[in-house]
Amino acid sequence: MNYYVKADRFLLEDMETGPAYLQIINGKFGLIRDFPSDEDAKIIDWSGYTIAPGLFDTHIHGGDGVDVMDGDANSIHQLSDHIVASGVTRFLPTTLTSSIEDLENSVGAVRQAVEEGLRGAQSEGVFLEGPFFTEKYKGAQNPAYFLDPDYNIFSKLQDLSGGMIRKIALAPERAGSLEFIQQMVKEGVAVGLAHTDASSACCQKAHAYGASIYVHLFNGMKGLHHREPGVVGAGLNEKEAFTELICDGHHVHPEVVGLVENIKKDKLLLITDCMRAGGKPDGTYMLGEFEIQMEDGVARTESGSLAGSTLRLIDGVKNIHYWANIPLHESWQRASLSPAKSLGLHENLGSIEEGKAADFVVLDKDMNIKTVAINGVEIDKGEKGNVQT
Template structure:
């Protein structure tokens, strides 16, 4: 299958390209050209922009589905619901829960992926927990918190058939540094989250191999001029990526812009979306906790933020409007940076010859008109 995409604008890694044709060969991007053969198949998106498919590396659920449902149907539902939102790749994300529920969630993802996902494609499982501490527990259930256990993790990894690609923990827990070294050596992205660790503990964790901070500013100790804390470590260490929920509620717009200025391409936009995403206000469930969504904001009964209902493309729109940076630069915070955090940027995250042809078509207001996964159009707006 070979065709050419015609469009007014293409968002590339370092620039925008105007009024050209982009070749797609099977599931890969080819080269740009100013003219095509007379018998070539041309998909004409004149008047629109072609951007890389978005990659949500932290999503629990959407549209009434949740990974912790422990059902393949939920994984399929999430895959299909995020496709019209411009997401082509995602990490099904768990919560701190019982071993029984975690096993069911892992098995459900494995089953759904083996069956074949019809929408956005899974790039592996993200285990958010259970190795956290209580002070910044958020919507994680503290009755299951415990110290990291490599053999326990290996059981989950075996169940997942090596499908776990990311795990989050609090580095101040006993045995964390040994765990971080071992899991990093397995090629898994170790992330710091729901933690009250000191700046020094975080630096030690980064030295040991932890290379990501989960939902920056949320679920962690903040910056103090005498104790930089977790946030200070995330912002000042150039080795680590940092996730940001860019909805304007979890993080103030000016702080989001500051984080973007400091972290640059090490900033990854995420949603942390839960089942209430794309649903009306009302009562929902996040893991074992009842959640109330009002005005699109989900909170536990105690008032804590409970994930989000953000659409990743809206996070991109927000940062674009707040920062004033070029669109191609901001867009890659939701595509290339997430891929790079997982070591997948040679294959995914941007429009470049030889990469997997994940892309979206957007109008001038960044509304999604079409989404293609590996060169195949899987969604077109009616």
């Protein structure tokens, strides 16, 4: 299906432009023009609205009452449908530290759902968060299942997933981590550091071996100290490393978000780390084997520790836009292009650029989502633009 999208504003990689016409050709973005090149072209008129690239959540456990660890393909379908309504067009279903059997069931369920065909947001692989962590900064991960990195375990999970594990997190101080990181990078799997008490020097060594992401920076890791920079210091200091942030105002203070933005720029990527309570009312929920209480939208363990989030990615974009006082196209890229870059998928995803997948979101002046398109096809989530021929 070939057509043009007419809108007042387009959020591009390094600027905003418009009013203009954006060409869609066979599910890919074409050129942005002042006027259509074909006078008989089909035009979808979103005059008065903004067109932004689809969002990409590379770290999400669940939402709408379901979780990736349910080990059920129906849960993946439901999550896909749920998050596309808030502008997410691509995601990595994310596991949690658990038994090997549970992990096998979970990655198998993602594979099944993808093979059946997701109706909403499209999975770009699996994020294996654990079980190669250490206990001090365990967060809501169950330390009973923590292990040293084991390629045999990974290999079996990768086989069951159909090769879909695209990202993995570990604690680099565990035995065998460096060799494991090196092997993951050889196989095209992005490696993040998380739930770790490592020193800054240990993290730097892990980065030299190929680790490239600091998972939910400040949370589940040794903090910054002036005599030992820790994991946080390493993440901020390593120019080529990506740093995830949960911008919900609970996991990281707004002023600290602004500080990280000033340091990391396009190496900062927004995630939700959302758990099954996302989009649901306050109450009791399960995160893995832990009972979680959500009050005023904040999920905590029995001990009071934060247990994932209930954040929508678009709200993280809004928050960093205001907290860091950066242009909207920059804050938006932190949740679209930066995540794609962190996985090496930016040649086809993450921004409005000729030849990339035509994933886009239509926003009104208050940043409410009117509709979403994936590969150029509108998902029926809101009012439609006025079609002209």
